[in-house]
Amino acid sequence: MVPGNEIINSKELNEIKKIFTKSDGVLFAHGFDKRRGKIFRVREFEKKISKSFGSKYVQCVSSGTAAIKIALKSLGVKPGDEVITQSFNFIATIEAIIDCGAKPIITGINNDLNMPVEDLSKLITKKTKAIILVHMLGYSAEIDKIQKFCKQKKIPLIEDNCEAVGATFKGKQLGTLSDIGIFSFDFGKTITTGEGGCLLTNNKKKFLYFKRYHDHGHKLLKGIPRGIDNADMPGFNYRMTELQAAVGISQIQKLNFILSESKKRFLAMENILKDKVYLRKIYKRSKPNYDTLIFKVDNYKKRKKIVKYLNNVGIGTKNLPDAIKWHFAFFWKHAIANDQIKNTLASKKILEKFIAVPILLKKSIKHYEKISLDLLKLI
Numbered sequence: 001m002v003p004g005n006e007i008i009n010s011k012e013l014n015e016i017k018k019i020f021t022k023s024d025g026v027l028f029a030h031g032f033d034k035r036r037g038k039i040f041r042v043r044e045f046e047k048k049i050s051k052s053f054g055s056k057y058v059q060c061v062s063s064g065t066a067a068i069k070i071a072l073k074s075l076g077v078k079p080g081d082e083v084i085t086q087s088f089n090f091i092a093t094i095e096a097i098i099d100c101g102a103k104p105i106i107t108g109i110n111n112d113l114n115m116p117v118e119d120l121s122k123l124i125t126k127k128t129k130a131i132i133l134v135h136m137l138g139y140s141a142e143i144d145k146i147q148k149f150c151k152q153k154k155i156p157l158i159e160d161n162c163e164a165v166g167a168t169f170k171g172k173q174l175g176t177l178s179d180i181g182i183f184s185f186d187f188g189k190t191i192t193t194g195e196g197g198c199l200l201t202n203n204k205k206k207f208l209y210f211k212r213y214h215d216h217g218h219k220l221l222k223g224i225p226r227g228i229d230n231a232d233m234p235g236f237n238y239r240m241t242e243l244q245a246a247v248g249i250s251q252i253q254k255l256n257f258i259l260s261e262s263k264k265r266f267l268a269m270e271n272i273l274k275d276k277v278y279l280r281k282i283y284k285r286s287k288p289n290y291d292t293l294i295f296k297v298d299n300y301k302k303r304k305k306i307v308k309y310l311n312n313v314g315i316g317t318k319n320l321p322d323a324i325k326w327h328f329a330f331f332w333k334h335a336i337a338n339d340q341i342k343n344t345l346a347s348k349k350i351l352e353k354f355i356a357v358p359i360l361l362k363k364s365i366k367h368y369e370k371i372s373l374d375l376l377k378l379i
């Protein structure tokens with residue numbers, strides 16, 4: 001989740017400068033047509049995302065959290081409804097569900113830290129309005145099974161792909177394999193705009209809803225100035241600025257570099273550890289975005305030693321275990337009903353055995369090899 005911010009440089013600055021040199025400092029994505037010339041940076045960024053990821057429509061917004069909320073709104077999620085998501089997660093999905101007035105229903109995780117399709121069969125009710133599957137830490141979840149289930153039950157599927165931008169399944173980008181895909185571009189993500197996110201869909205009707213809802217419900221009538229382009233549906237302000245998009249335009253051009261450099265470091269570790277350690281499973285025909293290498297250590301004392309070692313060598317551990325409170329529903333009693341917290345107890349036993357090593361571009365491949373050899377002595 002980190003590489004984008006590690007390689008931010010004058011290229012991003014140059015893209016921002018264009019707003020001032022070519023577009024008279026228009027920082028807003030909408031209107032000001034004469035003043036801005038033909039420069040629309042957010043629209044340009046959306047086109048690049050659409051092309052790079054193979055999604056027909058893309059709507060950029062102010063954050064990944066906002067994108068999830070907009071997705072739920074577009075599906076008509078309202079008070080009294082239920083939305084199913086998973087215990088290993090980020091609180092944004094839960095917040096978006098409760099912001100729509102709905103109840104978060106929580107699945108456990110399987111031994112590879114993903115949403116088990118079997119749990120969905122148990123938790124689905126007449127009130128279930130959507131399922132949010134989260135591809136955690138750069139690895140693909142069992143998207144094919146979940147997708148099949150959702151199709152059979154006619155329940156819309158949202159793919160929260162905030163943590164796995166660039167990862168694929170059967171050659172297709174994660175985030176494009178469901179009704180709505182969600183990306184985050186916050187400062188800890190694969191590519192960053194500081195804050196920001198987007199929704200991906202192939203459905204024109206949904207796209208038009210995103211477009212209107214994120215911008216106060218404007219009708220967006222062609223040729224009508226914004227000031228008199230009324231709204232006829234409630235919306236909100238979840239707009240992205242031109243400044244964010246300018247950074248994104250530069251970052252997306254670095255995505256292939258980020259993925260290939262991350263992969264080299266990931267494989268260097270994997271090659272050394274694979275015969276001695278249980279590595280989190282990469283599902284057949286899926287490719288991670290290689291930004292985190294995750295492995296299991298059953299022994300508590302060994303785990304403690306390994307975490308201490310990783311902190312000492314300046315790598316740290318990502319989410320597992322360092323930020324587990326931000327990534328595990330067991331700790332979100334303020335937002336989740338007690339009857340759902342109990343579904344997380346089995347996940348706790350699985351999650352606490354895993355260690356997540358962040359792949360940083362500023363650390364060399366040699367550094368990762370050395371770390372892996374040291375880890376072998378501690379395992």
Ligand SMILES: Cc1ncc(COP(=O)(O)O)c(C=O)c1O
Nearest residue numbers: 063064065090092162163184186
């Ligand atoms: C899985 C997941 N979903 C959603 C989000 C929310 O994204 P943002 O920070 O852009 O609101 C994050 C961010 O950490 C995340 O990891």
